[in-house]
Amino acid sequence: MRLTKVKLAGFKSFVDPTTVQFPANLTGVVGPNGCGKSNVIDAVRWVMGELSARHLRGDSMTDVIFNGSSARKPVGNASVELVFDNSDGKISGSYAGYSEISLRRLVSRDGTSSYFINGARCRRKDITTLFLGTGLGSRSYAIIEQGMISRVIEARSEDMRAFVEEAAGISRYKERRRETEARVSGTRENLERLQDLRDEVEKQIRHLQRQASTARRYQDLKNDESRLLAELLALRLREIDSGAAINDRAVRECDLVLQQILAEQRAAEAAVEKQREYQISEGERVSAVQGRYYEQGADVARTEQTLAHTRELRDSRRNELARTAAMLQELAGEITRDEALRERLRGEIAELTPGAEQVLAAERAHAAELEAAEQALQVWQQQWEDFNRRLGSTQQTTQVERARIEQLEDQLRRLGVQADRLAIEHEQLLSADADAALATLQQEESAARGANDSLAAALRATLANLQELRVKQQQTDSRLEEARTERERTRAELLSLEALQKAALGEADRESGKWLKDTGLAGRPRVAAQLTVASGWERGVETVLGDYLEAVCVEGLDDAVALLGRLEGGHIMLVEQSGAGVSSVAGSLAALVQGPAAIVRRLAGIGTAASLSEALARRARLGPDESLVTPTGEWLGKDWLRVVRGADVHAGVIEREHRIKTLRQTLASKESAARDVEQQLAGLRQSATDSERERDAVQGQIQLAHRAHSDALGQLEATKARSQQSVLQQERIGRETTELAAERERAQQALARARAAFESAATELEQLDRQRHELESERDERREATARARSLAQATQCRARCCAWPSSATSLACAGRNSTRSCAAATNPSANCRSISMPRSRDGSRSRRN
DSSP states (O other), X not given: OEEEEEEEESBTTBOSOEEEEOOSSSOOXXXXXXXXXXXXXXXXXXXXXXXXXXXXXXXXXXXXXXXXOSSSXXXXXXXXXXXXXXXXXXXXXXXXXXXXXXXXXXXXXXXXXXXXXXXXXXOHHHHHHHTTTTTOSTTSTTSOOTTHHHHHHTOOHHHHHHHHHXXXXXXXXXXXXXXXXXXXXXXXXXXXXXXXXHHHHHHHHHHHHHHHHHHHHHHXXXXXXXXXXXXXXXXXXXXXXXXXXXXXXXXXXHHHHHHHHHHHHHHHHHHHHHHHHHHHHHHHHHHHHHHHHHHHHXXXXXXXXXXXXXXXXXXXHHHHHHHHHHHHHHHHHHHHXXXXXXXXXXXXXXXXXXXXXXXXXXXXXXXXXXXXXXXXXXXXXHHHHHHHHHHHHHHHHHHHHHHXXXXXXXXXXXXXXXXXXHHHHHHHHHHOOOHHHHHHHHXXXXXXXXXXXXXXXXXXXXXXXXXXXXXXXXXXXXXXXXXXXXXXXXXXXXXXXXXXXXXXXXXXXXXXXXXXXXXXXXTSOBHHHHOEEOTTOHHHHHHHHGGGGGOEEESOHHHHHTTGGGOOSSOOOEEESOOOOOOOOTTBGGGGEESOXXXXXXXXXXXXXXXXXXXXXXXXXXXXXXXXXXXXXXXXXXXXXXXXXXXXXXXXXXXHHHHHXXXXXXXXXXXXXXXXXHHHHHHHHHHHHHHHHHXXXXXXXXXXXXXXXXXXXXXXXXXHHHHHHHHHHHHHHHHHHHHHHHHHXXXXXXXXXXXXXXXXXXXXXXXXXXXXXXXXXXXXXXXXXXXXXXXXXXXXXXXXXXXTSOHHXXXXXXXXXXXXXXXXXXXXXXXXXXXXXXXXXXXXXXXXXX
16 A cells, blocks of 8 residues: 555645645655645645644644735635555455545634545544554654654653554554443443433332322312312303393493494594604605705815815925925035036146056056966966865765765674574464464354344344334323323213203202202102104204103102102102003104103104294194194294293203213223223233343343453454464565565675775875875965066056156045045155055965055
8 A cells, every 4th residue: 555646725835736746655855944845744644633733733723724825815724635556455444445545634714624535524533443554644653753763762662562563453453442342331331320220210100100199089089170160160151141131231332332442543543643654754854954964064074175185285395395496506506616626637637648658558567467477376276176176076985985885884784683583583483373273263253253143133123022012102102191081071071061961950959959869869860861852853852841851750659759748948840750651643743752651641742843834834733732843942832832042941951961871981982992001001011021121131141242252253353463464474574585685785786886986086085195285386386476466566556546646636536536545655656555455366365456
């Protein structure tokens, strides 16, 4: 596996997308300080998962993003991609089949990092796991940075062990073992917490059971309260019906007052809306006036600023004009003085021209001689420099070859020691045999894996069964809750209807109720409960029977009449339940009713009509004791009519009784269904408890089997790793032995070449030593000749510059050169002129002109 390229974009100094190619196994990155060489290795370490900004030479992870410069804006994120060649299959696992693997990391300004393997998003752990055992990583020994060698040499035994394990390729197994142990430890802690939760849940269950018993008692009391409340509401309803007319009249009066108040309110709202529109229009006018006022103020301010600026500009121009006039006057005086000086100098130059030409001719001759001497000295200087270069090169060659000889001899000694060590390691590896142990461990691991798989299958089946039971339990809980809700709703409706029925049938009368209770007739049914009426004729039957619906059905009137003396107040009606049956006459109301004979007999002479108009049409044919009744309750005879409208205590008694019977049957069926659901729920809870015990037992067995399998697998992997490492070490020793032999041969040949070069350089040094004396003698001669020529040239130059000119001209020239010193030769031709600095010659001496 080899790194082939690095792609950087926005990372530190690599603001533009840059690709760094690594075409060979050995590649160097060179450049001046600050060009970004270290950023390349920082990018590699960063993609490998480095989380410490200090190791990336920053304060925070966002410091790796290009932060901008004087010519570039900062970028929002940084991205680095590493491309590895995996043609040798060094990387194992799911990416072993890829010949090329790319890793990319992306970080944004908010500090969020994203990792990608072959373009797929992944975790940082996936990248670190991918390179476990390969020697690569953000802190691995494969990245040698500044100070890394010293840290490896001075490392403690634990740190050195980590390097060795990474090089041996067993770090991945240690990492897996650590993760497995962490998961096992976490599972144990979860089991302990689960046991604590179970204890707490059991305590809560006991507490909830006590609450449930309390809730059942509360429900019973609540049912009694609902029943009594229904009775109370039935009585209040009767009182409310009697006062409904008065309340209706009061409501109508209040409605009239309310309509009047609403009319007044609408008139006030219309006035307010009109006033609001007027206020809005006036506000718009005020806003327009304010806008014009602010515009005029802004114009005035701009005009004042313009006037102030104009005044300042006028004053500055007047000052500048005065300064310019003064300067023109000063320049005119200087021009006048310069014109006078120019005329005087022209006369002096005309007088001195003949003598200056002779001195200049002599100066040119001596200067030519000096130039020839200096050229000869420069030729010698060039020869001397060539000699020094040859001498330095030869001395450097001698030192280099001497150092190379020492290095090659030391290398040959080290190669010999390394060859001996490889031979010893090869013998030790050949003596080790782990095939038998590997076969035994494979059998143990296979057996442990089979046991683990069987227990895992059993656990899955148990968990599936437990999950199914829990789902059924939840469904049953929902059904039970629905059944209880329906039962309570039915019971509440039944209690309300029973209270209304008792009030309608007079059972709420205290005096009559007390008499019935004392005589033992309180449990006897009422007539309304014994009747079965065809659908649609309940209202007609209630109109005909009236108070008969409240009658109590008894076995015989004689026994009941004997007890009437105890009745102190109230009203009571008794009807014999026994008696001869009555034949139903077709078309009569008795044909539509089934019940006690006395009641049916009373209905036998009453006919039926579909509507009031039909009854009126048939009225003329009725006999004196005959009558007709309609389904809506109109009852008429030949010469009379009875109609009941509004509040009637007996209205809906038969239909209500039928509804009460239906509700009683429904309530019984729902109570039975609720009991069945409760029994099913209890069975499901017991089954769930049994399944949980079975699950706990299987989980305990799985933990033991998993621990045994992990131990066997760890031993097997360690043995395989040692076996593979042994084979790899034998191959490595063979390769290294071959490479050592070739390297020793190359070192011996290089040593022979270095010794020959050293001897040749020593011979050349002897020759150069003799040549040095000759060049030094020649140097002395040329320096003397150059010094004589320079003295003559300087004397001639001094006469040409100083002695041939009058004192006034000399003083003028010196003044023109900004010099305050006077020339001594101007007054004394035999005196020496002041020294003039000359450039240094190539031999190191400084030329001076006198």
